[in-house]
Amino acid sequence: MKFGKSKQAGPLSPGLARTIEEITARYRKREALRFENRIYTYQEMNEESNKIAGGLAGLGLGKGDRIALMLPNIPEFVFSFFGIQKLGAIVVPFNTMYKGREISFILRDSGAKAIICLSNFSNMIQEIQSECPELKHIIITGQRTFVFVEPEGSVNIQMVFERGRFPDPKEAFFTVGEVLVEVFRKLGAADAWYSHQGAVRAGGRKLATIMISEIENLYICNIMTWLKPMDTAPLFKVLYVPPEIKERALEPMTSILQESGTDVPLETFKQVLVDSLGSRLGVVFEEGRLTRDEKIAYEKNRALAGRLV
Amino acid sequence: MAQKEHTWRLLYNPEGDVADIVAYGASVAEGRIAGKYQLSTTLVPDTLIIQRSREKGIIAGADVTVDKNLAAANSIAIAKMARQGRNSARAIGTIQLSELTSKASRNFSSVDVDPDDPAVIIYTSGTTGNPKGAMLTHRNFHFQCTTIVKSLISFTHEDRVIGVLPLYHIYGLANALIVSFHYGACLVLMPQYSPQSLLETIDRNRATIMPAIPSMYQLLLGLARTKSRSINIPKSLRACISGGAPLSLAVMKDFMTVFDTKIMEGYGLTESTSSVCANGVGGIYKEGSIGKAADGVELNVFDEQGREVPDGSEGEIAIRSETLFKGYWNNLEATREVLNDEGWFFTGDLGYRDSEGFYFITDRKKDIIITHGYNISPREVEEVLAEHPKVVEAAVVNVPNVKGDETVTAFVVPKFSGPEGAADPAGKPTHRELQEFCELHLAPYKRPRQYVIVDSLPKSATGKVLRRELRGESEDTRLIERSDA
Numbered sequence: 059m060k061f062g063k064s065k066q067a068g069p070l071s072p073g074l075a076r077t078i079e080e081i082t083a084r085y086r087k088r089e090a091l092r093f094e095n096r097i098y099t100y101q102e103m104n105e106e107s108n109k110i111a112g113g114l115a116g117l118g119l120g121k122g123d124r125i126a127l128m129l130p131n132i133p134e135f136v137f138s139f140f141g142i143q144k145l146g147a148i149v150v151p152f153n154t155m156y157k158g159r160e161i162s163f164i165l166r167d168s169g170a171k172a173i174i175c176l177s178n179f180s181n182m183i184q185e186i187q188s189e190c191p192e193l194k195h196i197i198i199t200g201q202r203t204f205v206f207v208e209p210e211g212s213v214n215i216q217m218v219f220e221r222g223r224f225p226d227p228k229e230a231f232f233t234v235g236e237v238l239v240e241v242f243r244k245l246g247a248a249d250a251w252y253s254h255q256g257a258v259r260a261g262g263r264k265l266a267t268i269m270i271s272e273i274e275n276l277y278i279c280n281i282m283t284w285l286k287p288m289d290t291a292p293l294f295k296v297l298y299v300p301p302e303i304k305e306r307a308l309e310p311m312t313s314i315l316q317e318s319g320t321d322v323p324l325e326t327f328k329q330v331l332v333d334s335l336g337s338r339l340g341v342v343f344e345e346g347r348l349t350r351d352e353k354i355a356y357e358k359n360r361a362l363a364g365r366l367v
Numbered sequence: 368m369a370q371k372e373h374t375w376r377l378l379y380n381p382e383g384d385v386a387d388i389v390a391y392g393a394s395v396a397e398g399r400i401a402g403k404y405q406l407s408t409t410l411v412p413d414t415l416i417i418q419r420s421r422e423k424g425i426i427a428g429a430d431v432t433v434d435k436n437l438a439a440a441n442s443i444a445i446a447k448m449a450r451q452g453r454n455s456a457r458a459i460g461t462i463q464l465s466e467l468t469s470k471a472s473r474n475f476s477s478v479d480v481d482p483d484d485p486a487v488i489i490y491t492s493g494t495t496g497n498p499k500g501a502m503l504t505h506r507n508f509h510f511q512c513t514t515i516v517k518s519l520i521s522f523t524h525e526d527r528v529i530g531v532l533p534l535y536h537i538y539g540l541a542n543a544l545i546v547s548f549h550y551g552a553c554l555v556l557m558p559q560y561s562p563q564s565l566l567e568t569i570d571r572n573r574a575t576i577m578p579a580i581p582s583m584y585q586l587l588l589g590l591a592r593t594k595s596r597s598i599n600i601p602k603s604l605r606a607c608i609s610g611g612a613p614l615s616l617a618v619m620k621d622f623m624t625v626f627d628t629k630i631m632e633g634y635g636l637t638e639s640t641s642s643v644c645a646n647g648v649g650g651i652y653k654e655g656s657i658g659k660a661a662d663g664v665e666l667n668v669f670d671e672q673g674r675e676v677p678d679g680s681e682g683e684i685a686i687r688s689e690t691l692f693k694g695y696w697n698n699l700e701a702t703r704e705v706l707n708d709e710g711w712f713f714t715g716d717l718g719y720r721d722s723e724g725f726y727f728i729t730d731r732k733k734d735i736i737i738t739h740g741y742n743i744s745p746r747e748v749e750e751v752l753a754e755h756p757k758v759v760e761a762a763v764v765n766v767p768n769v770k771g772d773e774t775v776t777a778f779v780v781p782k783f784s785g786p787e788g789a790a791d792p793a794g795k796p797t798h799r800e801l802q803e804f805c806e807l808h809l810a811p812y813k814r815p816r817q818y819v820i821v822d823s824l825p826k827s828a829t830g831k832v833l834r835r836e837l838r839g840e841s842e843d844t845r846l847i848e849r850s851d852a
Contacts, residue, residue, distance in 0.1 A: 072482040076477065077548070092554070092572060093558075107475075109468035110467070113471040114467070116470070117467070124488065131531070131533065132556065135535075136534075143477075146478030148485050148486065148488055149487045150488045151535035159845075163498065178428065180458050180461045186847065199463070200430050201450060202428045205427075206424075206426075207385060207419075209420060214418045215415070217416070218416075219414070269458060271459065276399055292442075298563075302823040303825075303826065324417075328379060331415075332377065340373065341413075344377065345378075348394065352394045356391065359386075359393045360386045362449055363386040363390055
């Protein structure tokens, strides 16, 4: 590594955006950031921050606006932080471990107009968005989702269907939420309720997560729910979480067994889901298999899923 | 044909695996998207897929790194989700950051700000009520970097700084991110922390400066002591900073020896942006002290009437500095409670100053336990318990009991000796042992009435003990309750 002669300029001016600009002018090609196997120079970091400032300005955000930042230590935190400074806006960073009401309070109190968060948290933020009238934009980055599945406890449901069925995406969320509530109630979980976009809860605890994505003419809906409580101990053996914060690392969840006292077999769950969904959508279900074309895609996707770095 | 529109296909896969969970939905979606895999003309109907995995597993996003060996050793299968790109499905109601920036210019002319405008609002939890948003200004950070840090540590553009502390917290934000860039240094970011990965990151990057919290020093030291051949102890650190909670003298000394470095212990609060004093500066260290005031900072001790107290007398520690926050966001009342007209910020920490200008914290103002008319300092009792050979740390709180009264209770963490699950030759301390130990060292009214052995104490992001949780008073704010308003 070479240490070139740095320009000996005087003290930096106050103002975080200005500091970054002056430092970048001084150390342009020098390393600013290392992350995993990537190195960003001061110039690169400055440009990434400029792009974020420009993008946020394009959403109509500007001086004095509060923008929440709920990110772990990844480069996007740094770029977003300085991007927001360049905009003259105010960064409201908070703990990525926060859940539910804690986030809702901060977003409401600060009057944040936008939040930049990991894609994993988008459904939690959507769930509380109705409580935060100022929050207009949920900006997501990173792909750090971590889903734990178990043979006894967890069920994964996907739906792929025509977007034309629900012209308003909120209606898609609402319908799926209502169907799930009906299913849970039929199975004995009397306290189940649809909690805005993103979840079905019983009491304050999560009983199902709902995520809906759109692509071209399709909606892809991903649901995860639990028949029985999940044993999360194995998860923590693979993923290190400092012992003193383990309790806070997971969102409180519940299961059909805990809510209803009944050990519901997967077959029963399937039947009830198919009945409720069928009557709600006015469709019948025919058990089938993947087509030949889908089978090709399936083999490719399986191979990709198994390719670990 | 009309019939078809009312028929959905059901794919039922009750005995699949983690890769199936990822692959099924993706393949059905791909099959439906025009232009892809159109090998046949069969139309694919809308589809419902119900799946269960026959094995324990993790489905990980593209940016998650999972330790393959560790997963295999614990019989956990892993599947990776496909990387989302610009042409992938997008979650409804959200914007991808990459989408936002792809259209934006590399140039942006910064909006002018007043140095006294808030740059950041950081929410801090008090002992009661909702968190308060501390407004930190551009001037606060500027003064921190140009004056305070300069008097404590010599940052240069050749330093490589470990960014393991969370940047959303003031400690990491000010001392890793902002200071590092102010001096043109290189910040080494760590998204996920484990003692092992921290050790490797220091080593691989030959890091020179590390701000960290006491438990990290303790665990790194523990790892270094396992004497495993695969562990290389890096000696590149020239300066370490500890903060957030007190660092035990033994850990500090041993760490400095094993890693051939220096540790400085800083003291500061969210409301002070930066450390306002530090112990161990220039090798001058006083046990139990938080150090002397840093350059540009005034510290003082006041009694309850707001009068300055002489050296050696206890009172509340107050700070006056250009790094002091502007106030709490939208909360003038809370601001006035802690910030007086002369610009003093009252920390809520009780303590004193010795004749050489070193400050000592004796307790938190609101953590004092009052029992049968006596004031007990939990900190004093905790320090006694921590000296017990079988104890790592302890927290003493007043716990409500069934009689509607309160019981002074000590939560005790037994010494960690070896990897998790390994037999502990020393054994856990018994109630009786702890009681006898306290009888030796404490006045009767200060002795806990009850001892609870726990694996760990609940702590904040920087390692402060969350006493409310121990008292069982904290609400579970992770819950989202139904509001029928």
